[in-house]
Amino acid sequence: MSERQEVRKTYKLLINGAFPRSESGRSYEVTSKKGTFLANVAQGSRKDVRDAVVAARSAQAKWWAQSAYNRGQVIYRLAEMAESRRDELAEHVALAEGRSAKDAQTRVSRSIDRIVWYAGWTDKIAQVLGSSNPVAGPFFNFSVPVPSGVVGVVAAQDSSLEGFVNAVFAPIAVGNTVVVIASELRPTPSILLGEMTATADFPAGVLNIVTGYTGEIAPTLAAHEDVDGLDLGGVANGFADELATSAAASIKRVLRAHEYDATSLRGLRAFVETSTVWHTIGQ
Amino acid sequence: MSEDLTHSPLGSLAYDPAPESASIAHLRASYGLFIDGEFTDPVAHEQFTSLNPANEEPLASVAQASSADVDRAVVAARRAYDNVWSKTTGAERSKYLFRIARLIQERSRELAVVETLDNGKPIRESRDVDIPLAAAHFFYYAGWADKLDFAGFGPNPQPLGVAGQIIPWNFPLLMAAWKLAPALAAGNTCVLKPAETTPLSALVLAEILQQADLPPGVVNIVTGDGSTGAALVDHPGVDKIAFTGSTEVGRMIQQRVASSHKHLTLELGGKGANIVFEDAPVDEMIEGIIDGIFFNQGHVCCAGSRLLVQESVADEVLRRLLRRVDQLRVGDPLDKNTDVGAINSAPQLARIKELTAYGEAEGATRYTSSCALPDKGYWFAPTVFADVAQSHRIAREEIFGPVLSVLTFRTPEEAVAKANNSNYGLACGVWSEKGSRTLWVAERLRAGVIWANTYNRFDPTSPFGGVRESGFGREGGRHGLEAYLNV
Numbered sequence: 001m002s003e004r005q006e007v008r009k010t011y012k013l014l015i016n017g018a019f020p021r022s023e024s025g026r027s028y029e030v031t032s033k034k035g036t037f038l039a040n041v042a043q044g045s046r047k048d049v050r051d052a053v054v055a056a057r058s059a060q061a062k063w064w065a066q067s068a069y070n071r072g073q074v075i076y077r078l079a080e081m082a083e084s085r086r087d088e089l090a091e092h093v094a095l096a097e098g099r100s101a102k103d104a105q106t107r108v109s110r111s112i113d114r115i116v117w118y119a120g121w122t123d124k125i126a127q128v129l130g131s132s133n134p135v136a137g138p139f140f141n142f143s144v145p146v147p148s149g150v151v152g153v154v155a156a157q158d159s160s161l162e163g164f165v166n167a168v169f170a171p172i173a174v175g176n177t178v179v180v181i182a183s184e185l186r187p188t189p190s191i192l193l194g195e196m197t198a199t200a201d202f203p204a205g206v207l208n209i210v211t212g213y214t215g216e217i218a219p220t221l222a223a224h225e226d227v228d229g230l231d232l233g234g235v236a237n238g239f240a241d242e243l244a245t246s247a248a249a250s251i252k253r254v255l256r257a258h259e260y261d262a263t264s265l266r267g268l269r270a271f272v273e274t275s276t277v278w279h280t281i282g283q
Numbered sequence: 284m285s286e287d288l289t290h291s292p293l294g295s296l297a298y299d300p301a302p303e304s305a306s307i308a309h310l311r312a313s314y315g316l317f318i319d320g321e322f323t324d325p326v327a328h329e330q331f332t333s334l335n336p337a338n339e340e341p342l343a344s345v346a347q348a349s350s351a352d353v354d355r356a357v358v359a360a361r362r363a364y365d366n367v368w369s370k371t372t373g374a375e376r377s378k379y380l381f382r383i384a385r386l387i388q389e390r391s392r393e394l395a396v397v398e399t400l401d402n403g404k405p406i407r408e409s410r411d412v413d414i415p416l417a418a419a420h421f422f423y424y425a426g427w428a429d430k431l432d433f434a435g436f437g438p439n440p441q442p443l444g445v446a447g448q449i450i451p452w453n454f455p456l457l458m459a460a461w462k463l464a465p466a467l468a469a470g471n472t473c474v475l476k477p478a479e480t481t482p483l484s485a486l487v488l489a490e491i492l493q494q495a496d497l498p499p500g501v502v503n504i505v506t507g508d509g510s511t512g513a514a515l516v517d518h519p520g521v522d523k524i525a526f527t528g529s530t531e532v533g534r535m536i537q538q539r540v541a542s543s544h545k546h547l548t549l550e551l552g553g554k555g556a557n558i559v560f561e562d563a564p565v566d567e568m569i570e571g572i573i574d575g576i577f578f579n580q581g582h583v584c585c586a587g588s589r590l591l592v593q594e595s596v597a598d599e600v601l602r603r604l605l606r607r608v609d610q611l612r613v614g615d616p617l618d619k620n621t622d623v624g625a626i627n628s629a630p631q632l633a634r635i636k637e638l639t640a641y642g643e644a645e646g647a648t649r650y651t652s653s654c655a656l657p658d659k660g661y662w663f664a665p666t667v668f669a670d671v672a673q674s675h676r677i678a679r680e681e682i683f684g685p686v687l688s689v690l691t692f693r694t695p696e697e698a699v700a701k702a703n704n705s706n707y708g709l710a711c712g713v714w715s716e717k718g719s720r721t722l723w724v725a726e727r728l729r730a731g732v733i734w735a736n737t738y739n740r741f742d743p744t745s746p747f748g749g750v751r752e753s754g755f756g757r758e759g760g761r762h763g764l765e766a767y768l769n770v
Contacts, residue, residue, distance in 0.1 A: 076381060117374070123423060124744075127761045128435070280719040
């Protein structure tokens with residue numbers, strides 16, 4: 001009797017809630033840290049990036065229009081989905097990053113807890129960053145944080161899951177939609193997480209993932225006129241300078257490489273604008 | 284006037300009954316106390332019966348917690364605090380609370396039926412307001428447990444310890460959520476005392492806490508009458524008392540803990556003014572007035588029980604209001620079409636009758652809905668008093684029933700003066716299309732909550748609570764954490 005062969009998965013992009021191959025038809029080989037074959041991953045093109053931005057833009061107003069409570073439940077639902085598929089995530093983190101099973105499990109735990117952390121921020125960020133301003137006059141004056149809009153992210157290259165979670169769910173939690181270029185050499189954990197968003201009631205287009213060669217497609221994201229913010233966490237310094245300069249043409253908010261941790265709001269603050277309302281007071 | 288609507292050329296437009304099934308409640312015949320993660324044997328306690336106020340039939344028998352029982356609950360809470368909960372990180376507490384929120388959502392239909400059976404409130408309200416808001420409160424505070432450093436109280440704020448929490452019968456599960464969720468998020472352990480007439484949804488919540496694997500002793504639920512509450516208030520092992528209920532009892536509690544180390548927050552009575560200016564959006568305003576006073580049979584501490592109408596539109600507003608009152612459907616709380624359910628208890632019904640009798644005796648003009656009332660159970664027809672003076676008892680005292688007192692005013696200054704002419708200061712409403720005037724009035728109202736062109740809105744992110752004899756401390760929002768932090 002012949003041995004049963006596993007059904008292997010095709011790793012695809014996530015654009016507008018669908019999982020297409022690259023429009024270019026290209027793919028590239030991804031291996032484990034040890035060099036064994038893992039997958040032929042879609043090699044996203046500049047056109048894929050532009051399609052993803054269109055999807056993110058059309059989703060943004062809807063995502064922001066949902067109540068903060070509802071957005072929190074959607075992100076929390078992703079944590080529920082990730083918890084039930086944690087072994088699969090850990091296996092891929094271990095292969096991609098060359099870690100022990102135990103270490104990979106710890107990283108998955110931290111990633112899921114961080115998703116829960118972000119879920120809780122959706123309806124609190126305004127209470128921490130917002131204010132009522134005692135202007136010297138008969139006005140009620142208040143400031144609220146509003147999302148920048150569409151945020152382009154170049155995800156961390158080494159930290160294939162944790163880095164991805166932080167860079168992506170910080171902007172999403174505060175109401176942005178995201179186009180993310182996954183870790184070039186270690187994309188599979190982020191692709192898995194993207195698949196899980198499909199069962200977590202994420203509206204199509206809130207999270208869009210493009211895999212491929214960072215050097216080829218990141219400039220398109222950085223220069224795109226309809227991208228409002230850019231996180232260059234996964235880009236080495238020299239290239240990051242180049243992308244940041246290109247982003248300046250459309251006055252994007254740019255976030256350079258930094259450490260994410262639960263003691264800082266830097267990631268959450270990076271892509272919010274402050275909107276201030278003056279209202280008269282009088283009989 | 285109701286005949287115009289129910290008899291048309293097409294036949295009767297009256298609603299057919301649409302009752303929810305009482306069997307969904309899955310109530311047990313008897314309940315013990317929930318102490319240290321387990322239900323005690325009901326046989327071990329004196330028992331009392333929780334009635335369905337809509338038909339006076341018994342629902343379940345419930346344990347009367349003695350002071351020894353309260354002591355065991357406080358000891359369990361202290362042990363859980365020392366050994367488990369104070370060592371549990373915010374991130375882990377957070378996940379317990381998210382679980383509880385999800386379990387409430389999962390069992391929401393059952394909880395809604397339990398609440399309606401035990402309290403008498405319409406199923407439409409328990410289903411659409413009480414239960415979803417209870418889940419939302421746990422969800423919201425779940426998210427604070429791992430973010431306390433950002434709550435604005437300085438770095439690393441610490442919990443108080445063991446919280447004793449005493450809640451009223453008007454929103455039984457919701458009040459349990461308002462108390463437990465912020466307390467647990469902040470890192471306290473709890474002993475909760477539900478109201479004597481509405482203990483059942485808290486006991487279902489105890490089952491939910493078991494399903495959530497909340498560590499034993501972190502939440503303890505002791506049912507009983509006022510003596511149980513008094514034992515909790517007096518217990519030396521309690522660090523914090525949070526009470527929602529009448530100003531009379533709140534005053535007594537404040538006196539009893541005045542010379543102790545105990546922290547205290549009080550959410551007490553109210554006599555909310557709903558202020559209507561002549562430019563108010565009419566249809567929304569009429570619905571808002573109705574909702575403000577007849578929501579939950581007027582058993583709402585922040586009810587808009589004093590309507591202040593600008594004189595120029597007073598006749599028109601009263602005419603429309605009475606027409607609408609006559610259309611309210613009063614009856615079986617389990618019927619999905621019911622607007623106004625049963626009064627929660629015989630003593631409460633007696634109090635409403637007493638105060639409304641004073642209303643007539645003191646010279647106000649009484650209008651009572653022509654609705655038919657069921658033969659059994661505790662019922663009071665929606666009632667409006669016009670020509671009310673500020674000195675009348677029905678303008679000064681909290682009736683806590685479906686009774687509205689209508690007064691008039693001419694200028695914004697007079698509206699503010701009349702609204703503030705109360706010992707209470709919980710909530711007010713302002714109805715006007717002119718935002719600047721609404722804000723001008725709001726600045727001058729002495730009340731913890733002010734609703735503009737709406738009434739009786741609640742949200743876990745929004746602080747709720749009163750000033751003056753309506754109490755102190757806030758529940759909800761970032762501010763709600765302060766009540767359970769040593770800051």
